[in-house]
Amino acid sequence: MVGIVGYGAYIPRYRIKVEEIARVWNKDPEAIKKGLLVYEKAVAGLDEDTATIAVEAAKNALKRAEIDSKDIGAVYVGSESHPYAVKPTATIVAEAIDATPNLTAADLEFACKAGTAGIQICLGLVKSGMVKYGLAIGADTAQGAPGDALEFTAASGGAAYIIGNKDVIAHINDTFSYTTDTPDFWRREGKPYPRHGGRFTGEPAYFKHVINAAKGLMEKVGTKPEDYDYCVFHQPNGKFYIRVAKILGFKEEQYKYGLLTPYIGNTYSGAVPLGLSNILDKCEGGEKILAVSYGSGAGSDAFDIIVDEKIKKVKDRAKKTKEYIEEKEYIDYAIYAKFRKKIKM
Structure with a gap:
């Protein structure tokens, strides 16, 4: 069985509260918090970007996997905020973790699902025997135009997964994808901030794809919502996440730990x-x-995963996700604008 051999997270320590962003743009913070179910967001510092986030997450994944980084034969970094328009983030990550140069590496872009697309690619490469281990990372320093609704949610952070077939801590039984051309969100070449088609965002985009991918996978593997201990969905905001979980038939005990x-x-x-x-x-x-x-654009990847008891031996080898969430330093809008380079000269 092919699956997760190691995993690692990284979240910058800086936070800005919804109230602070709302203050600057003279908006009602309580209405925003109620409407989006978001209270604060993580902000990358001046010395952080998608590459540094990806490297830290990858190092944590290696700590848990305890494998030789030279055995990694593929590195994929999924993001929509790669630091270079032309120069891969994946090669930076591979060099930083001291991987072998005898590998395949690429940057992936598919809005917010590029990280899971990397996991699927690594699954195929490991199953085929082309590589021993594959490293898939989803990381972003998300953009939101000043005053735009996205600014209240667009955040920074990422996680890395090492995929292999030896000492697997979580078996990926199967995967299923659902994809259409639905223009709900985009950013044209050279533009600093994305735009969103409001009427496409919910039903024809997010809900249609997440629901169809989830149902397609469950039908494929013969499972029902009650067969799962936990579930996690993409979360542009807390409201969409909880709504789609309930539509699919999941309960709070199943979905609450994935909601960040x-x-x-x-x-x-x-x-x-x-x-x-x-x-x-x-x-x-x-x-x-x-x-x-x-x-967005739009597609969903679904995964059916069974956790192995081996996870008890490895999960404490690296900093846990909750620790990154709890270690925080609040900043005001001026520092936030400086960190995210919102002031254009």
Whole structure:
């Protein structure tokens, strides 16, 4: 069985509260918190970007896997905020973790599901025998235009997964994807901030794809919502996440540990990988997990996962997701604007 051999998270320590952003733009913070179910978000510092986040997450994954980084034959970094328009983030990560140069590496982009697309690619490469281990990372320093609704949620963070077939701590039984051309969110070349088509965002985009991917996978593997101990979905905000979980028939005990957006914001490509890492931190072995990502444009990847008892030996080898969430330093809007380079010269 092919699956997760090691996993690791990273979330910057800086936070900005919804109230602070609302103060600057003269908006009602209580209405925003109620409407989005988001209270604060993680902000990358001046010396942080998608590459540094990906490296830290990868190092944590290696600590748990305890494998030789030279055995990693593939590195994929999924993000919509790569630091270079032309130069891969994946090569930076590979060099930083001292991987062999005899590997395949690439950056992936599919809005917020590029990280899970990397996991699927690594699954295929390991199953085919082309590589011994594959490293898939979902990381972002998400963009939101000043004053735009996205600014209240667009956050920074990411998680990394090492995929292999030896000493697997979580078996990925199967995966299923659902994809259409639905223009709900986009950013044109050279533009600093994305735009969103409001009427496409909910029903024809997020809900249609997440629901169809989840149902498609459950039909494929013969499972029902009650067969899962935990579930995690993409979370552009807390409201969408809880609504889709309930539509699919999941209860709070199943979905609450994967829901991180209220406390760190929407980390885009890092959202489902981070939610899954928080769930894995709590597992003891034997748990069954449903994970469903979503990327605007639009598509969803769903995974059926069974956790092995080996996870008890590895999960304490690296800093846990909850620790990153709890270690925080609040900043005001001026520092936030400086960190995120919102002031254009």
